[in-house]
Amino acid sequence: MYDDTIAAIATPPGEGGVGIVRISGAEARAIAARIFRPLRPGPLRPYRLRYGHVVDPATNTVIDEVLVAFMRAPHSFTREDVVEISCHGGPQPLQSALALALAAGARLARPGEFTLRAFLNGRIDLSQAEATLDVIRARTAAGLALAQAQLGGWLAGEVRSVRAALLECLAYVTVVVDFPEDEVEPQDLGPSLRAGLATVERLLAGAEQGIIYRQGARVAIVGRPNVGKSSLLNALLRADRAIVTPVPGTTRDTLEETANLEGIPVTLVDTAGIHESADPVEQLGIERARAALDSADLALLVFDAAQPFTPGDAQIARLTLEKPTILVWNKIDDRSAEDGPPAAPFAHPRLLSTVCTSARTGAGIAALARSVAAALLGGVPPAAAEARLVSNPRHRDALRRAEEHLRAALAGWEAGHPTDLIGGDLTAALNALGEITGETVGDDLLDVIFSRFCIGK
Numbered sequence: 001m002y003d004d005t006i007a008a009i010a011t012p013p014g015e016g017g018v019g020i021v022r023i024s025g026a027e028a029r030a031i032a033a034r035i036f037r038p039l040r041p042g043p044l045r046p047y048r049l050r051y052g053h054v055v056d057p058a059t060n061t062v063i064d065e066v067l068v069a070f071m072r073a074p075h076s077f078t079r080e081d082v083v084e085i086s087c088h089g090g091p092q093p094l095q096s097a098l099a100l101a102l103a104a105g106a107r108l109a110r111p112g113e114f115t116l117r118a119f120l121n122g123r124i125d126l127s128q129a130e131a132t133l134d135v136i137r138a139r140t141a142a143g144l145a146l147a148q149a150q151l152g153g154w155l156a157g158e159v160r161s162v163r164a165a166l167l168e169c170l171a172y173v174t175v176v177v178d179f180p181e182d183e184v185e186p187q188d189l190g191p192s193l194r195a196g197l198a199t200v201e202r203l204l205a206g207a208e209q210g211i212i213y214r215q216g217a218r219v220a221i222v223g224r225p226n227v228g229k230s231s232l233l234n235a236l237l238r239a240d241r242a243i244v245t246p247v248p249g250t251t252r253d254t255l256e257e258t259a260n261l262e263g264i265p266v267t268l269v270d271t272a273g274i275h276e277s278a279d280p281v282e283q284l285g286i287e288r289a290r291a292a293l294d295s296a297d298l299a300l301l302v303f304d305a306a307q308p309f310t311p312g313d314a315q316i317a318r319l320t321l322e323k324p325t326i327l328v329w330n331k332i333d334d335r336s337a338e339d340g341p342p343a344a345p346f347a348h349p350r351l352l353s354t355v356c357t358s359a360r361t362g363a364g365i366a367a368l369a370r371s372v373a374a375a376l377l378g379g380v381p382p383a384a385a386e387a388r389l390v391s392n393p394r395h396r397d398a399l400r401r402a403e404e405h406l407r408a409a410l411a412g413w414e415a416g417h418p419t420d421l422i423g424g425d426l427t428a429a430l431n432a433l434g435e436i437t438g439e440t441v442g443d444d445l446l447d448v449i450f451s452r453f454c455i456g457k
Helices: 028-035 091-103 113-120 126-137 141-151 154-178 190-205 207-215 229-237 280-295 311-320 365-376 393-415 419-437 443-450
Strands: 006-009 016-024 036-038 050-056 061-071 082-089 217-223 255-261 264-270 298-304 325-330 351-356
Touching (some): 016 091, 028 036, 028 061, 082 091, 141 207, 217 280, 264 365
Parallel strands (some): 217 264
Antiparallel strands (some): 050 061
């Protein structure tokens, strides 16, 4: 697909023990030979680490002490000749080695171009290419398991199986339409259409969960001053991230931290206490609290369990209940045992659950984490352990379109509609499924997908 050779730094910026300069293309070995001086003379052999130095051929200056690996096409990530130079992991050795590779004939790789070449050369399909980025960006073990499973090809296998059956159906429809004078043995497309539709529906059933595990969610912690919002944040994070004092109004700005709650990466937003205030700084913090609530997927409405329900609590509740809300009775340890658990002050369709906690003792924190996860997953039991969930919104949307056209094709077949109309829906369903694996994807979409990758991957 490409006749030039590319190079880039394949490790993150900053300092580290080792950094890698990657070169891929037909001239990779020749370019490496121009700048690498091995301890023992001789050509680079496949899959053998060679010790030596990167040397500037123009001045004979030693740049760095390195290890070099050569992988011969097609047995490499890109299915091209690939050389990886392992340098000391500082910015200067890596930049200098890369500059020499570029001067020796390589071109600087674009973001994601190594993975793009792996896709275009048939080593991986498009869903696996996207899973490569998901592996890099995974923020929880559950998210990593989903990405690794997709990288292993399970989704591609499911999609190809459905497409193969639908192609058989389309072939039959095409023959009937294009050659009406020929005698074609009747074929019942119903079973194949139903089986394909069932597979697509099964994949879609877990997609919302998968996307939550991949992308995470935002949860705003809101309430009056001094009800323990910052203490709850620290308890959920298991770290003292927010400043906590007995003085009301300590938190005057939003504070965001990400926690792993039951395998879901949740961005917790600690907010200033919402109340009437003449202090301009507090007013600004309260406005930011309202903005945080507006952008959140879920609200934790925090009340003080040792204090009576107030008009201020009711006012805040009206704000939070514009979206899914969990009511948290905090400071339950300050409540008298004779009083028992506090009663729910109101009922509302968006009030999903009520949890009693003590951020000080840790009581109820695990239950709150489970409640947050359950709310974000729509009340469906977590399925991430199965590692067989569609987790990419692009894949979900393609599956939805495939489902729509398969339903139309099946309904048309069962109703005896003209065969050419059924062929149109079959073609549309095949194209939608092909977008997942890359069979029917255009260059514009490829550019968008791979532009999200880092340079060097």
